[in-house]
Amino acid sequence: MGRTILVTGAARHLGVRMCRVLSHEVSVDRVIGVDVVPPRTDLGRAEFIRADIRNPVIGKIIGAAAVDTVVHMGVIATPLQAGGRATMKDINVIGTMQLLAACQKSDSVQRLIVKSTASVYGCGPRDPVMFTEETAPQHPPTSGWAKDSVEVEGYVRGFARRRSDVAVTILRFANIIGPDVDTAMTSYFSLPVIPTVFGHDARLQFVHEDDHLEATRLVSLSEKPVSGVFNVSGAGVIMLSQAVRRIGRPALPVIAGLLGTAGRSMGSTGLADFSAEQVRYLTYGRAIDTSRIEDELGFWPRWTTAEAFADFIRGHHVQPLVPTASLLSVQQGISAVLSKVGGLVPTRAGGSHGG
Amino acid sequence: MVGDAQVFAFDADARRRGEEPGHVHSVSGVSASTPEPDAGNEVSALDRAADFIRRRLTGEYEVDEFGFDPQLLDTVLMAAMRPLYRSWFRVQVQGLDNVPDEGGALVVANHSGTIPVDAVMTQLALLDEHPAQRHLRMLGADLVFRLPVVSEIARKAGHTLACMPDAERLLSAGEVVGVWPEGFKGIGKPFTERYKLQRFGRGGFVAAAVRTGAPIIPTAIVGAEEIYPKIGNANALARLLGIPYFPLTPTFPWLGPLGLVPLPSRWIISFGEPIPTDHLPSGAADDPMLILEMTDRVRETIQQSLYRLLVQRPSVFR
Numbered sequence: 001m002g003r004t005i006l007v008t009g010a011a012r013h014l015g016v017r018m019c020r021v022l023s024h025e026v027s028v029d030r031v032i033g034v035d036v037v038p039p040r041t042d043l044g045r046a047e048f049i050r051a052d053i054r055n056p057v058i059g060k061i062i063g064a065a066a067v068d069t070v071v072h073m074g075v076i077a078t079p080l081q082a083g084g085r086a087t088m089k090d091i092n093v094i095g096t097m098q099l100l101a102a103c104q105k106s107d108s109v110q111r112l113i114v115k116s117t118a119s120v121y122g123c124g125p126r127d128p129v130m131f132t133e134e135t136a137p138q139h140p141p142t143s144g145w146a147k148d149s150v151e152v153e154g155y156v157r158g159f160a161r162r163r164s165d166v167a168v169t170i171l172r173f174a175n176i177i178g179p180d181v182d183t184a185m186t187s188y189f190s191l192p193v194i195p196t197v198f199g200h201d202a203r204l205q206f207v208h209e210d211d212h213l214e215a216t217r218l219v220s221l222s223e224k225p226v227s228g229v230f231n232v233s234g235a236g237v238i239m240l241s242q243a244v245r246r247i248g249r250p251a252l253p254v255i256a257g258l259l260g261t262a263g264r265s266m267g268s269t270g271l272a273d274f275s276a277e278q279v280r281y282l283t284y285g286r287a288i289d290t291s292r293i294e295d296e297l298g299f300w301p302r303w304t305t306a307e308a309f310a311d312f313i314r315g316h317h318v319q320p321l322v323p324t325a326s327l328l329s330v331q332q333g334i335s336a337v338l339s340k341v342g343g344l345v346p347t348r349a350g351g352s353h354g355g
Numbered sequence: 356m357v358g359d360a361q362v363f364a365f366d367a368d369a370r371r372r373g374e375e376p377g378h379v380h381s382v383s384g385v386s387a388s389t390p391e392p393d394a395g396n397e398v399s400a401l402d403r404a405a406d407f408i409r410r411r412l413t414g415e416y417e418v419d420e421f422g423f424d425p426q427l428l429d430t431v432l433m434a435a436m437r438p439l440y441r442s443w444f445r446v447q448v449q450g451l452d453n454v455p456d457e458g459g460a461l462v463v464a465n466h467s468g469t470i471p472v473d474a475v476m477t478q479l480a481l482l483d484e485h486p487a488q489r490h491l492r493m494l495g496a497d498l499v500f501r502l503p504v505v506s507e508i509a510r511k512a513g514h515t516l517a518c519m520p521d522a523e524r525l526l527s528a529g530e531v532v533g534v535w536p537e538g539f540k541g542i543g544k545p546f547t548e549r550y551k552l553q554r555f556g557r558g559g560f561v562a563a564a565v566r567t568g569a570p571i572i573p574t575a576i577v578g579a580e581e582i583y584p585k586i587g588n589a590n591a592l593a594r595l596l597g598i599p600y601f602p603l604t605p606t607f608p609w610l611g612p613l614g615l616v617p618l619p620s621r622w623i624i625s626f627g628e629p630i631p632t633d634h635l636p637s638g639a640a641d642d643p644m645l646i647l648e649m650t651d652r653v654r655e656t657i658q659q660s661l662y663r664l665l666v667q668r669p670s671v672f673r
Binding site for chain 2: 125126127128129130132135197198199200201203236237238239241242243244245246248256284285287327328330331334335
């Protein structure tokens with residue numbers, strides 16, 4: 001008998017893709033996607049049930065279908081997606097509690113996979129350069145998605161204690177990026193002028209959306225159940241300044257305090273998210289160590305941080321202000337002229353160039 | 356700011372090539388063996404500068420997980436410090452062969468000078484004078500990573516927070532790590548206490564070296580004490596600004612920005628004989644007695660070298 005998998009948050013882009021990926025697996029009989037809103041695109045062979053995980057009805061779905069694997073992707077990252085911070089918190093925390101309560105009562109559930117975020121480590125000046133799964137946060141997050149995720153992980157750990165027979169996996173992803181996914185980071189990098197924090201240059205890490213799906217698929221379908229916490233990120237880091245330059249848009253350094261204030265007024269227009277934690281991230285940055293998932297599960301992301309970012313630029317058609325190609329042709333033009341001049345006048349031309 | 360710096364970088368690069376025909380180990384991997392630059396060379400240097408600028412503008416360069424940007428460090432940041440190193444402090448380096456050509460090592464040195472110029476000069480000494488042109492990766496206080504601008508430069512120059520995981524990560528990756536265990540106690544001590552080593556933290560650096568089997572290189576720096584003689588401390592102001600001390604020197608802040616010019620003392624940086632740690636049994640890092648003993652030994656070695664060098668130096672400024 002094949003597996004029956006429940007996916008929460010199935011109406012959003014990554015949820016839809018997850019349902020499709022899982023439903024094409026031979027070892028999987030049924031994939032049930034649930035969300036509060038219907039998906040805008042086809043779920044493939046997966047079924048969709050419109051249900052709110054904050055409601056006990058989720059228990060009935062799990063019971064009726066004899067779900068054995070629950071993939072919890074229903075934690076929302078920005079208030080924009082939920083229609084307000086209060087609703088967002090409600091969906092994230094109460095939704096998770098309700099889902100875990102249903103799982104605890106169920107006889108069929110054997111695995112729980114929770115999509116979490118590296119932002120549970122917080123960020124600040126006292127951080128080590130890389131967080132391993134064991135590193136205690138030096139600056140625990142105090143607001144927003146990161147704090148919700150800390151609470152969600154807390155409840156998940158509680159569940160794992162009470163139901164030690166269920167394999168519980170928490171995947172802490174770096175910022176997910178890619179050609180199609182829309183997140184706070186992708187809308188930030190799509191701004192015409194990119195505000196940055198004056199005097200700081202954050203180290204950023206990205207994981208490609210395909211790698212996010214592959215990691216989740218791997219732990220959901222692995223032959224031996226996997227339990228524990230795993231960091232997932234593309235290899236390497238990219239500096240914020242470097243990312244902005246690779247896009248080819250101008251950066252606007254702003255004093256940290258102002259960025260928060262100005263950002264929030266911008267946030268309400270829906271352009272980009274400048275929550276306190278986002279500003280902290282853009283100030284101090286963060287990187288996670290992925291050796292555990294590499295060593296224990298043999299999972300190596302196909303895309304590095306830099307490659308994932310390049311794929312985002314391509315997919316979102318982010319146009320640079322000055323195209324890279326024309327910069328290259330300017331450079332070639334200059335060297336062509338120089339080689340002619342150099343052949344004629346053998347004088348030092350240093351310094352005249354470069355402005 | 357970036358544009359200016361890059362023009363400067365190019366100048367420095369050209370100067371390096373012109374003045375030092377023997378200096379063939381170019382960090383960027385470009386061989387610079389022609390002593391007399393001719394027109395064709397000039398063009399290729401310009402060509403390289405143009406390429407460098409384009410790469411900087413389009414973000415086509417690599418940083419490591421610490422945010423270390425070797426290209427920026429070698430061509431811009433260090434170039435800005437070179438005149439200070441060569442002409443102002445006229446740094447003499449001793450015992451370079453005590454720093455291995457490859458593999459991890461922990462450079463432990465005395466700290467002084469009100470602002471950490473001594474750390475930057477040590478970094479430059481290893482980059483310019485060591486045959487393997489080693490990058491010194493320093494461990495800094497969290498204040499360094501909280502301050503705007505300073506934190507940005509520190510990360511790009513390859514430095515990181517002084518904490519156990521980072522120290523071990525760098526050492527096991529085979530980097531030369533620099534640590535100044537006196538911290539603010541050393542760098543901010545009054546002028547009257549010059550060349551008296553302060554307390555050496557908790558010996559965390561020794562534990563990191565022992566755990567990774569990296570040799571400890573006790574290093575003495577003479578000259579940095581005299582660059583900004585700290586004769587007073589505006590405590591209230593320091594507290595207001597959230598910094599450990601606000602120095603008062605004979606020239607700062609009385610002469611305004613002019614007071615920031617360091618005194619041209621004569622420097623000697625001496626890398627001492629390495630203290631091996633790889634022969635110790637596993638679990639030695641968790642033996643507090645051994646760690647404290649070793650910490651004392653390192654401290655004593657540096658103090659003795661300081662006395663020796665002070666006698667060697669003809670005078671403070673010559």
